[in-house]
Amino acid sequence: MRIVYDCSARANVRSPSLNDCLETGPPLQPLLFDIIARNRMRKFCITGDIQKAFLQIRVHEQDRDALRVLWYNNLQDREVTEYRFTRVIFGATSSPYILGVTLQKHIEVYEQEYPTTVHSLLEDTYVDDIQGGGNKEDDIATFKAESTKILSEGGFNLHKWHSNIDHLNTTNDKKEEETYTTRSVGNTSGNETKILGIPWNKEEDTLTISFESCQKSSEPITKRKMLADINSIFDILGWSSPVTIIAKLIFSEVCLLQLHWDEEIPDEIQRKWQMWTNSLQHAPTITIPRCVFTGNPTHYEMHGFADASKTAVCAAIYIVAYENSTLVSQNLLTAKARVTPKHMSIPRLELIAAHTLAKLQNNVSKALSNFPITACHSWVDSTTVLYWLSNHGEWSTFVRNRVKKIDELTESKWRYVPTAENPSDLGTRGSAPSRLGKMWFQGPSWLSSEGDRPVQPEISESEGAKSEKKSTKKREVMLLLEDATQNDTKAWSQELLSKFKFWKLLRITSYMKRFIDGCKGMRRVGPLTKSEITASEKVLDAPAKSALPTYRTEFNEPFDVTGVDFAGPLMYKSEKHETRKAYIALFTCASTRAVHLKLCRDLSVNEFKRQLKEFVARRGSPSVMVSDNAKTFIATKR
Numbered sequence: 001m002r003i004v005y006d007c008s009a010r011a012n013v014r015s016p017s018l019n020d021c022l023e024t025g026p027p028l029q030p031l032l033f034d035i036i037a038r039n040r041m042r043k044f045c046i047t048g049d050i051q052k053a054f055l056q057i058r059v060h061e062q063d064r065d066a067l068r069v070l071w072y073n074n075l076q077d078r079e080v081t082e083y084r085f086t087r088v089i090f091g092a093t094s095s096p097y098i099l100g101v102t103l104q105k106h107i108e109v110y111e112q113e114y115p116t117t118v119h120s121l122l123e124d125t126y127v128d129d130i131q132g133g134g135n136k137e138d139d140i141a142t143f144k145a146e147s148t149k150i151l152s153e154g155g156f157n158l159h160k161w162h163s164n165i166d167h168l169n170t171t172n173d174k175k176e177e178e179t180y181t182t183r184s185v186g187n188t189s190g191n192e193t194k195i196l197g198i199p200w201n202k203e204e205d206t207l208t209i210s211f212e213s214c215q216k217s218s219e220p221i222t223k224r225k226m227l228a229d230i231n232s233i234f235d236i237l238g239w240s241s242p243v244t245i246i247a248k249l250i251f252s253e254v255c256l257l258q259l260h261w262d263e264e265i266p267d268e269i270q271r272k273w274q275m276w277t278n279s280l281q282h283a284p285t286i287t288i289p290r291c292v293f294t295g296n297p298t299h300y301e302m303h304g305f306a307d308a309s310k311t312a313v314c315a316a317i318y319i320v321a322y323e324n325s326t327l328v329s330q331n332l333l334t335a336k337a338r339v340t341p342k343h344m345s346i347p348r349l350e351l352i353a354a355h356t357l358a359k360l361q362n363n364v365s366k367a368l369s370n371f372p373i374t375a376c377h378s379w380v381d382s383t384t385v386l387y388w389l390s391n392h393g394e395w396s397t398f399v400r401n402r403v404k405k406i407d408e409l410t411e412s413k414w415r416y417v418p419t420a421e422n423p424s425d426l427g428t429r430g431s432a433p434s435r436l437g438k439m440w441f442q443g444p445s446w447l448s449s450e451g452d453r454p455v456q457p458e459i460s461e462s463e464g465a466k467s468e469k470k471s472t473k474k475r476e477v478m479l480l481l482e483d484a485t486q487n488d489t490k491a492w493s494q495e496l497l498s499k500f501k502f503w504k505l506l507r508i509t510s511y512m513k514r515f516i517d518g519c520k521g522m523r524r525v526g527p528l529t530k531s532e533i534t535a536s537e538k539v540l541d542a543p544a545k546s547a548l549p550t551y552r553t554e555f556n557e558p559f560d561v562t563g564v565d566f567a568g569p570l571m572y573k574s575e576k577h578e579t580r581k582a583y584i585a586l587f588t589c590a591s592t593r594a595v596h597l598k599l600c601r602d603l604s605v606n607e608f609k610r611q612l613k614e615f616v617a618r619r620g621s622p623s624v625m626v627s628d629n630a631k632t633f634i635a636t637k638r
Contacts, residue, residue: 002037002080004090004091005069005091007019007022007091008020010524019093022066024094024097026097030125030126032126033130033363033367034123034366035122036196037334038123039124039195040237040291040333041291041371042133042134043133043135043291044133044135044139044588045131045132045290046131047160047162047163047193048147049129049131049158049159049390050128050156052157053600054087054088054095056154056155058088059088060086061459064085068085070082071082071083085527096127099127099128102154104122107122107151114225116142117132120147121147121150123170132144132147132238137167137295138163141168149378157549159230162202163202164481168448170590191204195290197237199447200290205289205290206287207288207289208287209240209288210285211240211433212284213229214247214277215277222261222263222264222568223259223261223262223265224261225261226250226254226265227251229277230247240286240433241316241336242337242427243430244337244429244437245312245337248312248339249311249339250272250273252339253269254543267381271617275364280432282434288332288441289331292319292331293329293331296323297329299322299373300322301376302317302321302333302372302373302375302377303376303377303379304316304378305357305380305443306357306378307316307355307380307419307427307428310340310430311339312339312340312428313428314336314356314426314427315355315427316332316335316336316352316355316423317335317357317361319331330447331441331442332440333364335424337428345464347464348399350380350385351399352386354402354414358406362410375433376411377412377415378410378414378415379414379415381417381422381425384462387459388403388412388468389406390459394471396468399468400446401551415453419613421446424441426440454621475513475579502540506533506540507528511528551590551624554591557620559589559620560591560592561626562590562625562626563631564587564588564633565586565588566584566600566603566630567583567586568581568584569581570582582601583600583602584597584600585611587614596619607633608632
């Protein structure tokens with residue numbers, strides 16, 4: 001049993017919790033996506049767990065006052081004793097960072113002595129779960145021995161070892177690993193465990209994605225229930241994307257109806273949802289090999305595919321492994337599918353799919369930077385996208401920005417693939433898990449053969465590309481000539497003033513006139529002057545402005561002319577813990593713009609008169625008081 005403390009608990013609504021007062025710290029954990037992607041690139045794998053990791057870190061003496069806890073020594077007498085934690089606890093927002101930085105600092109000490117193991121520990125440790133791997137059994141045995149030594153010297157004990165090499169598995173803590181769940185369902189198989197939440201069969205060396213949680217009947221079907229079912233499918237690398245995209249599309253229909261979270265969805269959408277959940281019963285799980293290759297490869301190629309439909313976009317990446325020049329295997333590494341934006345053309349959606357693939361390939365390339373990937377290829381089934389990526393012509397902002405981003409993210413050559421041979425097409429249409437076959441899990445058969453790859457068509461400008469072409473027509477520029485008639489000038493300025501703010505146009509016009517003067521030899525620098533602003537006002541024919549009152553333009557004694565108004569309300573707690581309102585009386589000097597503030601308990605006349613007397617005693621009696629027609633001010637005048 002592991003106790004987790006609720007450090008987000010509050011004494012009352014206005015009191016902060018312990019987590020509100022603690023600094024979370026920067027994230028030090030590597031991404032789950034990166035760890036699992038690297039795990040699939042190793043023939044042999046081993047995982048371990050740091051026993052009671054948080055409790056191995058001592059809290060500094062001066063910080064223990066923040067970790068106080070009240071404990072009943074005797075429940076009957078309600079005798080309370082106050083304790084202080086001396087170790088890092090579960091539930092505090094700063095605990096993961098403290099554990100991460102402690103492990104990092106300790107592990108880095110051994111970098112010179114055990115460089116390979118230290119690199120693996122720093123790269124693939126997620127909180128208290130460690131991982132290692134390699135293509136030789138000796139590499140795994142070495143990692144286990146060295147990591148155990150490194151962490152034990154810091155007071156961290158490693159246990160629960162699991163590996164696809166049988167003799168490296170833990171054999172003496174079977175009782176320790178038994179949980180309430182395994183006792184309840186009777187799962188006594190020693191070959192089943194998990195890698196960061198993903199079920200792993202060590203004997204067959206396979207990973208499993210389960211849909212069983214979505215098949216639990218719960219009536220009625222609501223938006224909350226649908227979202228919970230979708231999120232219950234734990235698939236970090238997107239192997240089940242063609243299956244989950246169907247549920248996401250149905251959920252997007254519900255979102256467009258703007259229903260409440262617990263409101264029952266319409267019958268038509270319920271039938272679609274039931275059809276999807278029924279399709280999961282025929283294949284409640286998807287099983288894929290943990291390692292993407294067999295044999296002993298020397299280098300790899302990465303192939304990415306992108307596709308789009310009116311409803312979804314999908315990107316999928318496959319790893320082709322070679323031993324020298326001989327093909328070893330090819331398998332799906334990762335995929336991503338998402339719902340498309342509404343009311344968008346197919347060429348734009350295809351470009352979004354290519355952009356999605358570029359980002360996915362960039363993430364994979366960073367995660368697998370230490371693996372010998374010798375080539376990277378990108379495939380799309382849209383010649384319009386290929387034409388845009390060839391950087392011919394000038395395009396709309398939408399196309400230009402995404403083409404630029406794709407060029408920055410990838411260095412691979414983009415090629416054409418027919419839709420029928422594009423595996424990511426499955427991710428845009430959706431599929432039942434029982435229908436996912438070789439095309440999805442292994443990709444096209446021609447990936448490993450250069451000669452069998454699709455013939456590349458001639459890329460030319462299509463109608464879709466033309467629709468995004470930037471207009472080359474020069475914008476009409478209106479020139480103000482000295483002999484222009486007053487009416488033309490007035491019409492021109494009024495047209496601009498109807499579209500843009502006057503002060504913005506005034507500054508732009510002033511700088512334009514300064515540029516023209518500079519071309520004539522009258523160069524000026526620095527801020528705009530009053531004369532330049534005045535000249536621009538004449539050009540723009542500024543709208544009439546009401547004259548300011550005399551007391552605003554003439555300098556008088558401070559607060560000789562005073563404006564007054566209320567600000568608020570401000571909420572506060574009374575002695576009886578009742579919520580009440582308070583206001584601020586603002587006294588403003590009309591000439592100097594100085595402000596005098598007084599706090600008022602309410603808007604009553606007596607309260608305002610009291611504050612006014614204090615103001616007069618401090619600033620002197622004004623000759624003129626200016627205010628709106630608030631009842632408090634009118635009653636005070638009387």
